[in-house]
Each structure stands twice: as C-alpha cells, then as structure tokens.
Amino acid sequence: MPDAPSPAIFAGIPLKNPSLFRRICVPLGDPAAWIETTDRRVALVRDIEMDRVRGLSNADRVVCPMDYEPAGKLDADRETATAQAVAEFCRRENLATVRVDRSLPFVFAWHLQQAGIELSYDPELGVIDRRQKSEQEIERLAEAQSVTESVMRYLCETIAGCTVAADGTLVHEGETLTSERARALAAAEFLKRDYSMSHGAIVATAPDVADCHHAGAGALRTGVPVIVDLFPMNNETRYWGDCTRTVVHGQPSETVRKMHDAVVAAKAAAVKQLRVGQTAESVHLAANQALLDAGFELSRGTVSDQPTIQHGTGHGIGLDVHEPILLDLGGGPVLEREVFTIEPGLYGRRDGGVRVEDMLVVRDGDAQSLNQLHEGLDWT
Structure with missing residues (x-):
C-alpha cells in the first residue's frame, strides 16, 4: 500500500x-x-x-x-x-x-x-481541490454570474439608451457618461445586491482599450464599441462572477462587426474544445485559430492601432476571480467540474475593442454555460 x-x-x-x-x-x-x-x-x-x-x-x-x-x-x-x-x-x-x-x-x-x-x-x-468544484460551489458561482449579468444588462442598456451631445459623446441623465461614471453606476447596483467590486471593473473604449486591461477613462462616444467587464464578489459566499460584453451606441463600423463576428466564433470554438480529456492549451489554440482565420494577428505584450489578439482565452474562477489553470499556452488537462471563463478579444487604438466572456462548467460531455445574456453589440 x-x-x-x-x-x-x-x-x-x-x-x-x-x-x-x-x-x-x-x-x-x-x-x-x-x-x-x-x-x-x-x-x-x-x-x-x-x-x-x-x-x-x-x-x-x-x-x-x-x-x-x-x-x-x-x-x-x-x-x-x-x-x-x-x-x-x-x-x-x-x-x-x-x-x-x-x-x-x-x-x-x-x-x-x-x-x-x-x-x-x-x-x-x-489547487486541485479548488479546481474541481463541489456542486454547492457551482451553485454559488451560478448565482454570482446571474447577479453579474443583471448588472451587465443594466449597464449596457444604459449606455445604449444615452442621448448624444454635439461632439458625439454620450449623455446620461443630463451629464456626460464617462468610463468612471459607468463603473460607479455598476458599483452602486452591485452594492444593492450585497456584492462588491473590490478589484474594480472595466468600462473601456478607444483608444485606451487597445491595452486590454485598461479600466477605461473619459467620455464614451456614439458609434465606438465599449467593453464592459464586470467581476464582482458575493460578500456572503465570497464566490465571484465574471462576465464581459461589448456594446455600441448607434451603428458599429464594418471593422467592428468583423471583429465581433470573429470573437464570437472564437468563443464558440473554445467552448467546443472545453471537455474533460482536452488540455487548457488546446482550448486556447482553438480560439486563437478562429481569430487568425478571420485575418487578425497576435501582438501579445504590445498595443497597436489595428485590432490584434493580446491575451489567453480564459481562466479558472471560484474564491478568486483568477484561479488556476489558465486557458493559455502550457495549460494542462481539463478536469471534470472545473469552472472557467472563456473570453477571447480583439483590441486596437483606432477601432476600439471587442470582448465577449462567459462562465462555463466542465461536465461529462459539453461544457455547461452559466450565462444567459446575448452576445450582440446592440443593447437597445
């Protein structure tokens, strides 16, 4: 023995x-x-x-x-x-x-x-015990993601419903809607639900969004995509939600439509690969290949004017918003009952950025999504 x-x-x-x-x-x-x-x-x-x-x-x-x-x-x-x-x-x-x-x-x-x-x-x-979630932990993550989506819907619909000033900036309740003000609106909504944004949030548009982790600054504008990434913690259970959507007030450009189509296809490719027996690296490579096939290029570690691929495809989540393992190069075998976010994206100074992120549970067979929100750009 x-x-x-x-x-x-x-x-x-x-x-x-x-x-x-x-x-x-x-x-x-x-x-x-x-x-x-x-x-x-x-x-x-x-x-x-x-x-x-x-x-x-x-x-x-x-x-x-x-x-x-x-x-x-x-x-x-x-x-x-x-x-x-x-x-x-x-x-x-x-x-x-x-x-x-x-x-x-x-x-x-x-x-x-x-x-x-x-x-x-x-x-x-x-590490291993936290990677393989209990059913109770999965329920807590599902609850956190549901609350995250409710605030995501509120914020995206708020951005989409703004009026427009003469200079193209968005106006909400008589004041310019900035990235900072949008994050404050989200924080207030989470506070009502006993959630906290201890790590902040991302509400970012061009040119700042060319740096994929820039929180965003200044006025939001019509016709330009806004990435909204919300990752709050339930103050009681201490489990996290994490969801990203992209919203465009008005009409997106053809380039942005192409970016969005590629990101949605990359997410679908990653989800299809997210199975027990596959590796986290293979999930990432499936997403990357879809973006490359759509004509976009890698530029990890740098930002550029043109939309590029800058980061891995996702990460584990639970009692931390980022937990092992990463859906990235070198990522090892995927385990049953692991919970991941999948979040491919494209980012550039000129056209802005697009990212879509869902949370999924690895089951025997297809991964189970904990998201309900649509993936589109139009939130009117």
Whole structure:
C-alpha cells in the first residue's frame, strides 16, 4: 500500500487566503491555521472566533493559540503567536514532516523550521481541490454570474439608451457618461445586491482599450464599441462572477462587426474544445485559430492601432476571480467540474475593442454555460 500523505498545514488570514477560507469557512481578518492529518481536521483560530468556526466549518477540533502555548510563552503579535502555536501543535503531535502549499506565510515556515519540523512543498495542495468544484460551489458561482449579468444588462442598456451631445459623446441623465461614471453606476447596483467590486471593473473604449486591461477613462462616444467587464464578489459566499460584453451606441463600423463576428466564433470554438480529456492549451489554440482565420494577428505584450489578439482565452474562477489553470499556452488537462471563463478579444487604438466572456462548467460531455445574456453589440 502507498504511504499515507504527510499532514498538511494551511495558514494565514482567511479573508485574504481562499484556500484557508475554504476550510475555515469564516472570513476571518486575523491569522488562523488548519492542520489536516489522515484522521482529523484541526482549526486553530483566535479564542473569540472558535464558536463561529465550530458552527460553520467541518473541523473535528477547534483550538486557539493559548491551547498550544510554547514554553517561551506566546508573542504579543497575533500572527507570530499563531505561528508559534502551530509549531507547538506539531511538536506535541510528533509531526516530523508537514506538507505546505504555495500560500504559506514565511512567519509560519520559520517557526515550524525552528521547531525542527521539515516542510514538504506540495504545488498541488490547495489547487486541485479548488479546481474541481463541489456542486454547492457551482451553485454559488451560478448565482454570482446571474447577479453579474443583471448588472451587465443594466449597464449596457444604459449606455445604449444615452442621448448624444454635439461632439458625439454620450449623455446620461443630463451629464456626460464617462468610463468612471459607468463603473460607479455598476458599483452602486452591485452594492444593492450585497456584492462588491473590490478589484474594480472595466468600462473601456478607444483608444485606451487597445491595452486590454485598461479600466477605461473619459467620455464614451456614439458609434465606438465599449467593453464592459464586470467581476464582482458575493460578500456572503465570497464566490465571484465574471462576465464581459461589448456594446455600441448607434451603428458599429464594418471593422467592428468583423471583429465581433470573429470573437464570437472564437468563443464558440473554445467552448467546443472545453471537455474533460482536452488540455487548457488546446482550448486556447482553438480560439486563437478562429481569430487568425478571420485575418487578425497576435501582438501579445504590445498595443497597436489595428485590432490584434493580446491575451489567453480564459481562466479558472471560484474564491478568486483568477484561479488556476489558465486557458493559455502550457495549460494542462481539463478536469471534470472545473469552472472557467472563456473570453477571447480583439483590441486596437483606432477601432476600439471587442470582448465577449462567459462562465462555463466542465461536465461529462459539453461544457455547461452559466450565462444567459446575448452576445450582440446592440443593447437597445
């Protein structure tokens, strides 16, 4: 029989560490730790948080740093004290080697090493389990995407319904509609739904949109495409939505129509490839080939006047808006119940940009889309 895996330790601040939060199940702003052995799960948290963690997590035991005070006493600094207690726990439990993940803070590593505990780095720890979502996680992501789409529809219809000033800029409720103001409108709508835009949002048009991650600045204009990319977090579940649509007030140019047709075809090609047994790289290459076949060129790392392909095709999503693995070059095998966004795009200073993004669950067979919104440019 294969040897049992070494005990695993996750540590840090659950509010900032999704792998730790997924186990603690409480978004604590103070340091905490989670120790998994072959037969039990132990949560180490502040004493005032113990009852909440007992009620919400599946820990077999919940302890606090004072329960594992070393001979030299606990430091007054909470993070140091938690690290000391984790090291003392391992000493008392005779844990000679522990597996740690990519997110372990150095203060925990240092105290474990000072206690003579060997650290074994496991690059898949806290990654594989988050990639393969539970059905509850998929439901939470579907809920987040539904809320994201409701605000997306509101914002795109608002842009499409603007009046036009003499200089071609859009006017909403008597004021020029800018990228900044549009993002503020979206933030207010998400706040009503108990979602937050902690990473912001993108409402970008030419020329700024030639940089595909530019958030956008200044007035929006008629006849020019506007990329709207919304990625809010549910404040209760902490799962993310992520959706992009492109809206044109008035009539798009023939170039923009061609760009949009190519992007929609690229997304369809990627979705067709998104299956168990395929690789993330093959999904990306399918999307890229559709864009290349439509006459567009690669320009990763640079921006240009002409519309070009600048980025990978998508990413995992869950307790972070960007999670492994990427739908990009080098991306490995796709797993069942992974959740990805697929978001091909084209960007240039002169004509602007077009991107369309959906969230999909990998199932046995065709991937399941969590989106309902149309993909078009017209939102009137």
